[in-house]
Amino acid sequence: MITEIRKTISGTEYWDTKEKRSLFVPNGEEPGFEVTVNPESMIADKELATGGYFTGNNEGKVIGESGTELILSNKTIKELREYADELGIEIPSDIKKKEDIIELLS
Numbered sequence: 001m002i003t004e005i006r007k008t009i010s011g012t013e014y015w016d017t018k019e020k021r022s023l024f025v026p027n028g029e030e031p032g033f034e035v036t037v038n039p040e041s042m043i044a045d046k047e048l049a050t051g052g053y054f055t056g057n058n059e060g061k062v063i064g065e066s067g068t069e070l071i072l073s074n075k076t077i078k079e080l081r082e083y084a085d086e087l088g089i090e091i092p093s094d095i096k097k098k099e100d101i102i103e104l105l106s
Helices: 077-087 098-105
Strands: 002-007 011-016 021-026
Touching: 077 098
Parallel strands: none
Antiparallel strands: 002 011, 011 021
8 A cells, every 4th residue: 555645845755555665756747556545544533532631432522531631731821820710710829830720620
């Protein structure tokens, strides 16, 4: 199976999975081989998570281990404080660490 890896100014690179090597086709030329488009092995399963904790529920959605921890860990301290204001949660001024704010919001 040969799949397209990337396009550059000078041409297109392909990966040959059988021979484990890359192939280059210059711009303006057609590849002399069959190219597989969207092979099943390259399409991500809907149950995969890109980071954080993984828990697949019965609807195929990915949620964090504590529900919102996955979402909160991607925010900055400023965004966490704004989120707390939206929820009506007051964060004491002596809490400075991101982890402490997330713990308070969780």
